[in-house]
Amino acid sequence: MGGPYETHEHDVLIVGAGGAGLRAAIEARAEGASVALVCKSLLGKAHTVMAEGGVAAALGNVEPKDNWQVHFRDTMRGGKMLNNWRMAQLHAQESGECVRELESWGALFDRTPDGRILQRNFGGHTYPRLAHVGDRTGLEMIRTLQDRVIHTGASVFMECTIYRLLTSGGRVVGAVGYWRESGRPVVFRAKSTVLATGGIGKAWRITSNSWEYTGDGHSMAYQAGADLLDMEFVQFHPTGMVWPPSVRGLLITEGVRGEGGVLKNNKGERFMFRYVPEMNKGEYAESEEETRKWLHETELNQAGKLKDVTARRPPELLTRDVVAKAINKEVKEGRGSPHGGVFLDVASQRTPEEIQRKLPSMYHQFKELAGVDITKEPMEVGPTCHYVMGGIRVDADTAEATVSGLYAAGESAAGLHGANRLGGNSLSDLLVFGRRAGRFAALAAKAVGAMPELDEAQLEGFVQAMGAPLDREEGESPFEVHKALQSVMEAQVGIIRSRPELEKGVAELEKLKARAARVKAAGNRVFNPGWHLALDLDSMLTVSEACARAALAREESRGGHTREDFPETRPEFSAFNHVITRGPEGPVVRREPLPAMPADLKALIGGK
């Protein structure tokens, strides 16, 4: 029973219909499970659609030297060795197959001269590795998966928000949510539940993320007693738009740099030459002349006219954490652009025709929204909150969370990316672990037998809580509290952190929790964004606090986490992950040793 509420029963419930959720649904159906796929927006509008540059897979189509071992090494080094080694291994081994699978489902990737999938360069990847479609790879991927899923027989529930997981007898037995259109509660009973809810970026003010990225899955898993992992690691993408204000934070693909785009400060200086980290010394070009040679050789190589690229890569293609911090420093020291960013210039490196062919969305976006012609002028760019490496702790092979019956994949899960994600590894993550989550959720559902019973009292409590912001006589606007939260996270838990700031942030979050508990949503239940936001606030506050507390505990700088008061990477922090669990007074952070990596994989990573 689901009480007096509309109730649906399936073997597998999948929350979220971006890349990971769609891929999970396809696989769970292939295993014969009945599937409910629930999403907050219309199908095909999820955040995956915004991914631009490409999907990383060591196909070796452009550079035959590439293979899963090199991809594994790049991923571990990019993640500053905090990654779950097994996830990094599976990801590197299976992403090629997953990309080819997309092609067999109708995806049209750009081609090499000999008719295979073309691959482009990206930050932190040793070889050209990103399969892509111009700069709209995410759209191609989500459409391919969407087209596939609608013919699988999965039941799709669009514009339906899941509010809480339902638990009973120590396991997750489904979820409760509401129809956005009517506001009516709806109950999903399931033997297995997969969270594929994406990220948390809407808690920050300057972000590339949409309204959907409120950390629902992270928060629901946490509330249900599951472990979160490494929540301090948030990726600030180095190149968001900075002007005009209405588009501040909007993403500019790393593909611009992959296609030769260079970063300059207001003195016209290619400043990235000065920011090559110790661990990467000798791996990157050391003069503009060498970067010009690299670009020339890369073009010939991609056209099939040159076998080996001999020049080293430009330092603009260092990992995102490094580039974001460098830009931040340039601006802070007075070498920024007029609107507080730096210049990203592809016009001086590529012909207008090449730019329009390789980066059509970027061309369009700047032309329409900023009045800038990127084939003629540089772009102004600065860091923007983009991705959370931390998330729900999962088993590497099965994607199962630490609570029985619960699975997580994609951005909502943690482990693959460690302290910093490489560009392109997100789309492949969705495919590899979406597939695994779908498969193992379906297999487990078969073993469960009868549909687990619900805890009726718990369900009733959740339904009441959902209605509270509407039922209240008066209270503050949820939009006000959201704005305040974004300011706190931007100022106190942003790209550069310190103990006093983080402590202040935690104290501010306490106050915001109290304010959020008293917000009043005007209007009725029918398609009411104010009410929806009031409920999302709860999730955002949960993930924000988890992030701030984990950030306080990590007294070093590593990947996406930078402490002004501890600017160095400290070896003693290399050996553990942060596990975050629900305590009586909020999130509790504890250390847990990294899983031991087998010697053969260790050998792949090598020195430094």
Add this chain to the structure above:
Amino acid sequence: MEEGALPGSAKFRIWRGTPVAGELREFDVDLDPGMVVLDAVLKIQAEQAGDLAVRWNCKAGKCGSCSAEVNGRPKLMCMTRMSSLPLDRPVTVEPMKAFPLKKDLVTDVSWNYEVDRKIPPFRPKAPEKDGTFRMWQKDIDRGQEFRKCIQCFLCQDVCHVIRNHEQKAHFAGPAFFVKLAYLEMHPLDVEDRRALIREAGGIGYCNITKCCTEVCPENIHITDNAIIPLKERVADEYFDPIGKLFERLRKEKAERAALRH
């Protein structure tokens, strides 16, 4: 108009209502540099009307959620800059008219998803010996153009077969002719969808007035590159050479009519 020349505020008239009753309501909004219509709508939502229903996601022209009619023209609100509109009179924002209203700016677009589900999916030929496929860039350029479709349904909204003649039961609409064209021109696909295009898809209803092409935010040449080739493909199957000649003459006549129109 230059950024700096934007006046300090603008008047909006936004449709507020349910399928039962509704009206255009006036709102004043302070403008920021570079603002788009969606910014203004969200600002109104945050400051004046918390329950104003509007769909949006990416705010970058990539997801196709925020379709509406701005001053009577089908537009993505996120890509319509305030500086592109005359601000000496109120900016009118209404929901898409070809679809049933849900609330305020949100319409029921479920019909589109039903049409989509009826299209037989991609079916590939056998791969090469090594298990992978070969395709040439020149053979997929056109298909990639169709795949730019963000399913905003603005072309469906403006199509008179749907908007004025209510032929939803017998007509797939331009958005799905684009999808069908992608499938039909896919170098690996072996499925035959010609009967569907002609019958359930009702491509004959289209008299190529190109309204769809004009509103496409992705600049897909819907009529020239998708619909006309599909019409030809269907004609190839169903008509003998003389019939084809007639088909062409009919089409040219229609095109002339469209130009006059």
